[in-house]
Amino acid sequence: MLTSRPLASATVLLLFTVDILAASADLNRGFSIPLVKRSPKQRDVSEQARIAKLQREAVIAKYANHDRRRSGQGVNLLVDQDYDSGYYGSLAIGTPPVSYNVLLDTGSADLWVAGSNCGTSCGSTPTFDPSASSTFKNQSQSFFEQYGQGAAQGYLGSDTVQMAGFSVDNQAFGIVGAISMNLVQTPVSGLLGLAWESISSSRSVPMWQTLASSGAWDQPIMSLQLTRYTNDTQANSLEPGGEFTMGYVNTSLYTGDIDWQSIAGEPSFWLQTMSFLTVQGSNISLGSNVNAAIDSGTTNIAGPSDAIKSIYSLIPNSQPASGEWQGYYSYPCDTKVNVEFNFGGQTWPMSSADFEYTRISSSQCIGALFEADSGGSGRPDWVVGDAFLKNVYSVFRFNPPAVGFAELSSTATLKNGIDAAPPSATIGSVSASATAGSIRTSGIASSLGLLSAVFVVVVASLC
Template structure:
């Protein structure tokens, strides 16, 4: 019965997707998407969970404190879900000849980085990039060095041909990391692709997606994301189907109704929008003067101001502030069903009670997904991560700069917890090719943002 249900769902999904990543001749706008994959172990090491939760809280300070054109096209890349909804990664190909790598996909940063073959054992057992095997590699001789709370990383900025979801960008800037103080990447993840705006890029390089969107390579100047849920699946395994990123189009098979868009706050940098209201157990939480929210696929949970987070858990009898490595988080009775609704200026969007539970730490006590932000003054009030994004089809639009949400379709919902093998790499046959002719203007110091990326990747690939 399980296998039959899976193949029925898969067939419905394939009616709307070209899993090879190649263009489909039957539609005027050729689709490209990336399958997402996910790691989800069947048992949890609570000490490690707590360590990674602390890392997630601490990394927010580092993250937020401070062309020649081919034809237009679209594409998709299936994703992998990691660590019981902890993070999501997809595949890219880099170099000439192209070699595929798995990378965390992060709308909260703007740089692409890969670990180098010169990195050695500290980079773990994941595949590494070897520039000597590519004829299109060019070292820009720009040092790439960062420090963070528990160590340091170093490397350099280079240019390469990068492919993803059937698109190819020549002379794409990225960071080659050849020195890490600790093992950040869990096999098979080799790095991170930032999907925020060029003004945020610490390397000074225009992000892959923005080169394509600004140059007219996309049929529609946007990308969409659907993420799966396995947090409430008792038989989840190490790698699970994670959803999809649709590049240059929105996949109508994955959402119902219309997409509601919200304008970016200020100049495009992060995907930052205003949050109008937040309701918990039917009661409105006071967020006056603290409504700025960054939509971030690279953050597992949801961070907010201390007063608002305290108000959230005040609606849940038996809640208590966490201590030690759980400081900033809250415990609450696992038997309590917690209902949360977000409103960003139009429709209200519900968050599944299953996503409110970050992890269970005893037979009766759970850790909630909302935690206290440590960003401080000048940063966003809220960072809204995967705990919410699993509940909607999300769209990130280039022009006008905005974030959109739509209700998930029955096809998308049916992919939650499904027993199926994780997708293989879906680079796709190149249908649009551009040359990146200019670097971005960096808006953040190099040491600040890669600091986040390394910690974020650590959390995403090593949690649980």
């Protein structure tokens, strides 16, 4: 996961490196947890360049190593943070449950939050107090995460985790006691990984995968709709960020059919095959077997150097940037850049507003596509982040594993730049439960060991 806009939570890239006791699950539904978005304060160009440099380094480091009145459906209203630099939602941990804001990251697979022992390195970020939860278990294992711009460390624990009306008992997560500056900022306390168990460094089953594999959801899918405020000069630090659903798709937010494309290879990242790009009406061939990770935790879009160079060669008067902007390109701000991405034969346009990452002068802009040669064995060639995802309705399917895109409806696009207060976190009552089978304490745990489930009808509360 990566954030690139000024004042974003910089880059949150999680690769847990220790064994963890994977969770048995108790699945519950019936409440809605809204997500919150905040926009960045104005910063000078040198600060923007520093953040951009961290984003590029972090991508390289990370990938180098319908009826809502039914059971099994949940929705989180999102918050857009710092002019689209990151999108976060809320979940609740412990008994009694306490709400925390977490960045949603389809490019990683682990959950962590700042702990009450975090001290000054966590600043005023809300923290989790294990002693306040009667269901917390210390797994007695160390926790360490290295990021492109810093690190987080602590220990592993497990507890009841609730989100959007669902609950999982004994969910494993990291409790961070020390964290590098700018990794997360108030009111965000951590990160929720939404990728597959196979890339979980803690070797635990992600919460979403436990829910999807258990039959707790009406459909084994989750979806994202993200808002745009990057071109809104009147945006506040926190704005409505869109919607994250579990167990269904919101048909009011897209039009036409969902175009499903199978996961490239074994499930790990949400990988898609990308054959070519269209820039200013010209096709750029990317070669065969080129994979792109669909990553909601990354603000911009990273690609191989030769492909990025070809893209900007089609934009008149663009040139490689230097200094902390190394790997990025500048171009005239008065140029409307049209880029289209092709996944499995279907082409999806990207708004020129999203192509413009930031202005560095009255006439020159920095593009959102940057160089990061992170591809290789088991690693994606491209990392496609929010700059693209704001332009489509995105659906992630557990079985059979696939990513689906659909055209945004007018209902969805009208949410861009809307003058409204961001949603606040809520905790609802548990309306359904399930019991998980035992999971190994070492190695990669199986997410398919659920023994029984009891489902009831839930009315999802909507804001």
